Amino acid sequence: MLRRLRTALISAALVLPLPAGVAAPAAAATAATPADPQATPAASQELNWLAQLPNRADHRVLSGFFGGYSGSTFSADEKVASQLSTVRSTTGQTPGLVACDYGAGSTIDTSCNAGLIDWARQGGLVSVSFHAPNPARPVGGLYVHLNDFSQLTDPTTAVGKQWRATLDQVAAGLQQLAAQNVPVLFRPLHEMNSTYQQAFWWSGQQHADFVAVWRNMYTYLTQSKGLHNLIWVYSALCDTPDPAGYYPGAAYADVVGLDCYASDPAAAQGYDALTALGKPFAFAEIGAPTDNNLNPPAADKNTFDFGQWATAIHHRYPATTYFLSWNDSWGLADQTPAGATALMNDPWTVNLGNVDLAATPTAAAGPPAPADPVDLLSGFETGTEGWTAYQQLNGPWQVNEWASQGTHSLKADVNLSAQRQVFLNRTAKTDLSAYASISAAARTAPWGNQAGGTTAKLYVRTGPTGAWYDSGATAVGSNGAMLTLPLAGIPDLSDVTEIGVDFTPAPGATGQSSVYVDDVTAARPTALLEDFETGTDGWTAYQQLNGPWQVKEWASHGSYSLKADVMLDQQKEAVLNRNYGGARTDLSGRLTLAADARTAPWGNQAGGTLAKLYIRTGPNCAWYDDRGQFVDSNGTRLFLNLAGVPDLDQVCELGVDFVPAPGATGQSSVYVDDVTVR
Template sequence: MKDPGVTGGAAPDVVRRRHVFVLAALVAVVLSLVVAPARVHADVAADPSASASTRAVADWLAHLRHRAGNRVVSGHFGGYSGGTFALGQIETLHDRTGQYPGVLACDYAGGWNDNGTPADWHDNYPTTIDHSCNPSLIAWWKSGGLVSVSVHGPNPADPKDFHSRLADFAQLSDPSTALGSRWRDQLDQVAAGLRELDEAGVPVLFRPMHEMNGAWFWWGGQSPSAFTRVWRAMFDYLTTTKGLHNLLWVYAPDCGPQQRTAYYPGSDVTDVVGLDCYTDTPASLNGYDELLTLGKPFAFTEMGVGTTGDFDFRAWIEAIRTRFPATAYFLTWDSVWSPVKNQYATELMNDSWTVNRGEIDLAARTEPGGTPITGPSTPLADFESGTQEWTGYKVKNGPWSVTEWAAQGTHSLKADIDLGTPESYLLHRGRLDLSGYTAITAFARTAPWGNHAGGTTAKLYVRTGDGLTWRDSGSAVAGPDGVTLTLPLAGISGLNDVREIGVRFAAGDGAGGGTSIYLDQVSLVRPAMPLADFESGTQEWTGYKVKNGPWSVTEWAAQGTHSLKADIDLGTPESYLLHRGHLDLSGYTALSATIRTAPWGNHAGGTTAKLYVRTGDGLTWRDSGSVVVGSDGVKLWFNLVGSSGLNDVREIGVHFAPAAGAGGQSAIYADAITLR
């Protein structure tokens, strides 16, 4: 959340997403379809006894990333229960945009007032937990929305001190201690509110102890092992002892500091991973790729811009589409950070990727077509400038480049078809050399009209050589939300002589009537390209303002057995590991490197590092932004999207900067420099 008493720190929470739920009387029917044993996918809820509706929400969120559109749920923070909680801004947002956010969030504790002390503190141990927002949350769920709860609870050691790090944090997992007993009392109060929601059948995206990797809350900056023990004890107490089976547990570090995954308590006690991020340049933020490795649905659990005022919320949805496409939901804060204060609220809430209240259908989940593959991609066809030599086969009319639907941009390819015809195609004929690529991806969709019976399927295919040998992605249902199709190219011969590429649509048995088919964003995926792994030496990398080196060493490595190392003096303000020479990075979307500092030397507040490139004759500098790096290492990500001059990169490197007060000798390391 945004704390008015802290600068440069954490930020607000909110969740975004559309959904068609149904009336309360029909919920049981829908859920019987959602969680039937015949489902291919195992339930993804961490709580093995989670309610049917809770498992349905977890499973639905996990499948959103496979859609071609309507795939990111919108959210909005309603306020602090018993204090600022109100729906006024959300109603205003609806009046302005025609949309209600998919997720409504409430906080069960006020946390602070303008002086930084708990709002209702009194001499005895206070009861600052309040869940009077529950009736609004229950009504929201019944209206087809999702619900989130966070808790800015009081410090068990000193309720007047909300921001200072709790020194004996580990005692919270032991109820026999004074701190543990007070913490258990607080959990009991939280559990009372969550039980009220459970009895009303409301699943909850429960986000406790968020931004734990920061230093602005009493639970922040703790030992990762102690944090894990407290989280797991809290999970066991609320789930097993209290019998609350309506919770989806959300792990939400801040995107600014390092150690975004260091506090991760484990996949068996976590359902969603997310980031709380406030930045004016969302496309360049760090942490997304790092959290995706945890294998859980990802969300921007608080999302906004670093400065208040009329910032451009369009930058956020654009960043989600281009840099963070696996995002399941986002949550914006209230007050001055609310989209209602922004002239671009309509664009945010009505984007083709946004799912709002009334558009959430827990029974509708999209399976991927083919094995999902990630990597740098090259657009093959986006249909922004017309049909781009794509044609139709066994279609009724078209194809045309249209604006009525698009997975990205403003246009897609459309053709009318007769569902009584067993198959139809959108395709491109002509010789293509796809050697060196790892996959083809595309977004396919069908119009909602017409009788699709069991569902119209789509498959992405190529035909190679004189014999037009056929290979495809396998079939996936392509409904009005669309589906992401992926055709892996590994093992396919003749890729240097592709004669046809396309998508085959097949109507189900019993289908009939007219409808339309759509295609968008056909792209070629390249493998990540290692720039330097230092297995064979320094590979023309050098040091600047270092004391000795660099050398290729075996004492530490992120991958393989070697990394690049140089000795530095921590009294020197900066040092570099770098490569000079002409490089063409055009077509790549990101640059990554894993870096480390040695544990010896006085690093004071922590040595920071940033990944950078310098382009053109003027050596224009662009970098990833600084993060603190220690002896356990950190992966740096530099977003290249939108950077000019990438065809003429003159220097690439890592800049290290010791903190004020640092001193003595140490060493810096870099490994696995990779283009994606």
Template sequence: MSTLLLAPLLLGAPAASAAPAVTPSDPLATTASAQVLDWLAHLPGRAGSRVVSGLFGGYSGSAFSLAQTEDLKAQTGRYPGLIACDYASDGSSTIDSSCNADLKNWWARGGLVSVSVHAPNPVQPDLKGLYTHLENFQQLTDPTTTVGAAWLRTLDRTAAGLADLDSAGVPVLFRPLHEMNTSGANAFWWSGQDRAAYIAVWQYTYRYLTRTKNLHNLLWVYSPLCGAGDRAAYYPGAAYTDVVGLDCYPTDPAAAQGYGELTALHKPFAFAEIGPPNDPTTHVPAPGSYDYGRWADAIRTRFPATTYFLAWNDKWSPTVQLGASTLMNDRWTVGLGGIKLSALTDPPGPPRPPAPGVLLEGFENGPDGWGGWQTLHGPWSVDEWASQQSRSLKADIDLTRPETYLNKVAPQDLSGYATLSVDVRTAPWGDQAAGTSAKLYLRTGAGATWYDSGPTVVGPDGAVLTMPLAGVADLSDVREIGVRFAPAPGASGQSSVYVDNVTATRPATTLGDYETGTTEGWSGWLTLHGPWAVDEWSAQGSHSLKADVQLEKGESFLLQHYATPVDLTGRLTLTATARTAPWGDQRTGTKAKLYVKAGAACDWYDGGTYPVDSNSTQLHFNLARVPDLTKVCEIGADFVPADGANGQSSVYLDAVAVR
């Protein structure tokens, strides 16, 4: 790369720096454990694949098997990158670690492993006891008590299994005492306890296994249930935790709750369990009733900090549901063979694409001017549920009333937006009968004309309501935005409804699609020939922009320079699709980045590099990083061949747009 030639383009660009290492909570952690944590922590910012796939193998000694892992490979062509075992055996009556042989083999094959423990109840060590609330929970930290002595025996048996893995050099994502934020009939014996007591038990367990038992191969995973409240309330602290995760079984993955609360703890984030919700009658999901493929889109668009996910097995498994291939073969998914710990020194890749929306209401500081009609009480801003960040809007309702509204009556201008969306939820209490439906609506113009999204049945898992704004008149004169909740016939009792994340999304504005058969004012720099508008490849329509390049000469640019700067104020994302030709010696491959030059000095800003090849790759640039979008003098794509690349090739660009 020629520094002299690039100097004008890089004016004002910040110097690149290596991402800081993320270290385990245990200062004596093994080298392999430290490498795994650091690699996972930086995975969301790397180019290419970014989320490790995982599958639960079962309970050790009774039901653990890699058969479903093989089924997943047969269906999708991909092995998961992570497998998990639970040391509970025979309905949590004892501790068994016979799954270790498979875990060791998986690590040797280049995969990651996780261990959870549905630990036996110290007072009632059987399946029923697993779901029986433990009184005197605080005694777990006192080995002189009957409860504490039983807990110590459980820890000793667990430590023996973990020590076997430690001797084999296997790092373990260790997930004890999970879903602690639940209560009721299906809650574990350690769930719903006093928060201070739970934290004390976690810290005692951490110290005993790490210091007394000298186990330094453990990465400690804290994972509350996403469908319940208090998700961060039991957090034992940064000195006792390495990964934070959520156990989630929502109807709609995009509506999974708690992401903002957990990522705010500043630890690597994971979905420690995912799967379909249970059928309320059979208490298990019906085969083929759930689309796992929706998780791929949800992670990319709603939960981009995710480092790994772990799908549950048996009737919850992707192998008996739908969408396994979509999820496992998504461009962000890392399977077995893609976990390259030697890549720890690689520079971080581009940030994940931001959602192209403008948050209208998040309720983090109060009701934001929203009110209610036909409510029993409220609305209020609460922290017991949120789809993003930590708060939402809540109101109590009477399920015998035909409808309830949460709304904001105030003039707003939504002209120029393409869609409106909102996250909604109902509380789990009250007799909902066939379920409460909700619709997002607007009233616009002097006549307060009504427009809505149509009804969607919602429940405690939540749902996302989306309303296209095409065809809505008087968007510059919106008089009211709201959500109408309608209980089903026969519903009775009291319940609550929640609203969060009211977001408006702009339509894309095309800056280059080349469908006219011309370059549309785009040019090239450091290219061999071109550019031209060609019909030999396109990301959409029939044409793209192409230029020939000489690989050994280094980077080349396809760009649009504006003699009169353009104003991109309010735009959040620049996107384009890029490709290289299959010819020429590409060596380890070409990388590309989108950039803009903006401000009075026409300073350079870019979106970070993405690997590109003869398959199409979508490039993203979060324009929030550009301080002055009022004067954009140039946009473009920068293509950088790998060291040692040589010969002639071609680069292509298409579908350049801003939102």
């Protein structure tokens, strides 16, 4: 939050003292286990609750707000004249998460703890970050790069001793929260990948040094200080190279996130790289776009539409567990009221008063992953959309009493005592041959004696005989459940004659109840563009030393990859690409381009080679890239978000641009493999 802090510091200096389309399906959520094996039950419960939010049939995302800097601008009282009060009066909602910052770049202050403890008692969640003073002070400032960063792990050095003193002050504040059994989303050393001129002193360090400092800090706070109430949040800057390159490892982080001030939230970069790490994902900061990443430009003040974030989370970032709006002119309180209202009242948004940590659903194991592109088959926002029912008591109707997405679903009354299967279905010819799976949200009403519980099957019937294929029985209740039917191996998918949900009451169920269906979608599969198993697949190279060739010495999938030799001394970008020439290729409707990139272990890579996955589109072959990630001999998966990229039906080129670091010398090689599109 480097750009927000500058304004806060100026204000504090002056007035001190002063008293934050088509919906993609959720990514598979993990039953989260804290990195800290000694995590308190409250911290474990909170982390698991957050991790499961995207997997709920009613798909939820926790709202958050930055309350301010401790001892300066912090206020967590939504009932007084604070920015939280403005959010509440404007939107009718109060965020479920409030954050405080212990440091404003020169001191550590933990007096906001009283407000955080009160917030937790109201049922809210709390987060703590700290703009740590530069341990090289008084010479170094918040935005002065620390050259002795590796010494932070050694308390016998001058900077190491100062850093340890800072951690002791932070620990004292966190221990006050621990004493009150308050779990903390703890977000240290954020935006570590920033490349801006006024990046923090800890930003842009060597990867290995940063990881060592993070792990040392983690061990010191959890073991030496006994802080087991912390949920560790790794938060990089979006639209900036290498968001995952500083990741300290699964044993040292619980949540991965992005700080993001994008003018077009749906086109922000970094989500795919971070969700691939397998941890719950969050937007740890969001706000109005910034000018030179420091302050909102005058033209954008009070004009940003936060409703864009609701749309982007639905369409592009369905694994999001929470978002946290910054305050001041970047935040919900100062931008368009309609946009703030849309975000805070979105059906997915969980606000204060609706945080129920005991309502943690059971989720299948597996890391979050970028969602496949989907088409909405039926959302019931415009009516029953051709759906009927069989063996129901009454209905079906379009209702707004429950919805997994939007505001409406399809409902029918059922007689449980009759012990009959009830079907909600649409009988019409549909072509599903281009899809990998279909999904639907199903629910039962809370009334009636469900006995052992109602089960539901999502099914299709295909071909001239109407052959039946279903997802298998899944228990459903009043919280809802997501049903998914893989389509691989099902014949006659071009001739689907019926799609529906079969509800089967349990033996002994009695009385009347109701069943619901919503958000029926079809997901398209990942398409392989090139894997180099049969040759170079039309790829060429630019500014290479030799190549490219199909080689067997490394592959991320299969047996082969594409390789080219490069001369690092020349400090020239080397490009491996495929140029479609006048023919072009059509990627319209696709959401994510991905590729694996690698450098050889030989040659002096200096600060590391940066690889950018890019695409060129339209009549002028305009360039769009992923801002880049650092790659090494282990290989790295690159992702390019295609949302917002124009002219995807006119792709003239795609490839990977390898940029050597200043000072790199000698000869090396670069590789590309497994180029896919979703």
